[in-house]
Amino acid sequence: MQNIIIIGATSAMAREVAKLYAKEKANLYLIARDTSRLDIIKQDLVVRGANTIHTAHFDANQFDSHQVLIDQAFDALSRVDVLLVAYGSLPNQELCQTNSMKAIEELNTNGISVISLLTYAATKMEQQKSGNITVITSVAGDRGRQSNYVYGAAKGMVSTYLQGLAQRLSKSGVHVLDIKPGFVDTPMTAEFDKGVLWAKPEKVALIIKKRISNKVTFSYTPAFWFVIMTIIKIVPKVIFNKVKL
Template sequence: MRVIVLGATSAIAEATARLYAAEGADLLLVGRHAGKLSSIASDLKIRGASRAETAVHDLASVQGVDATLGDFIRQLGGVDHILIAYGILGDQADAERDQSVANDILQINFNSAAAWCLAAAAELERQGRGSLVVIGSVAGDRGRRANFVYGAAKAGLAALIEGIAHRFATKGPRAVIVKPGPTITPMTEGFDRKGLLWATAPQVAAVVRAAADRGGPVVYAPWFWRYIMLIIRNLPSAIFNRMDI
């Protein structure tokens, strides 16, 4: 198993990479911070990875995405699974006041992620096999005042991956968007992270790893968010607009 992880320093990505390492996979970890990538790679080798290589790259840049992904694949010697797991939450209030903040949220969470998804889809279609797994969010299921800029980016990403999955339907590869609910990671520091609805990165990682092999094209993590979001999506606006969520 050869796996490319784009955004490998995120908590969910690292936890997922540990699951692949336990299977003896070859991994290529991509992100901006060389030191952290190296530390994660060393840990993955201890955990059983056959190889754990690194590549430093600013994934928010969309220049030369196709060529760069090709370089990553050659560095690893081929690819079976591609995991896209980077993003920023951003601040909704700042995004409403400052267009540049909103642009950053949209650029990182949708524009650049979409470019990598399309490049990955083209490669997997050429080889006729493999999995593209992308971390989305339940925030994309319905616009809410608390985070609608971030939610809009994740909604667009979900539509893109569903479309790629439809494109793949008779061609061999698979594409899956995994939508976690609130998860205890560095991204959510400062939130009140108590309660049964909060998941841990390893819990979400288990869903991500399984989604690469089966199910989809839309998977919720944990599973019960599928039903929570079904209710939220179908609430009448008269009720929804009175809710502080």
């Protein structure tokens, strides 16, 4: 029976991952900002077969609460098999370009707060010498683009952090996985027109769980985004700066 912590448990992808673990009768510790939605999700996961479910309120930008939050989650479960970080916000890029405080807020939410939480969680995992840390970042972190470079900067920061963390924790038997989804059809992207490159959160969740179980380190989700982002990354700057992405 596995013990799972999910931070950002009300997000669409996180909910789908939680459902998969509930079917396996896992013990779940769900953390999110919206406690009313969290209660609804909890009841659904009980019906789906979860063994025990703990919940906790969380505000990403209340940094002084992070250590206590992590300590309480690990204490409740004794041993943690999987820690999934799955929250974030999709900022208004134009507003961030003219309001530095808004830009800083978004960098804190999507980047600094994740690193803060992992600072405490990684030490716990290192001490238990087992487990998995999975963080949902984004393909947007691979190359800055005018349409979302504040968001991309935060996600890129986390991805670089995870590279170093993976190297460090590999010596303790802890698996670190950076999940970089492309376009996913979630409430956060409800206003976007959908096309063939868009994936459903259910599909992304299956991929995430499989990679955790098999200790795979491949990031792009679905896998075809590896090809897309490889092309985007190698386009020369003189050409890249002339296109609108």
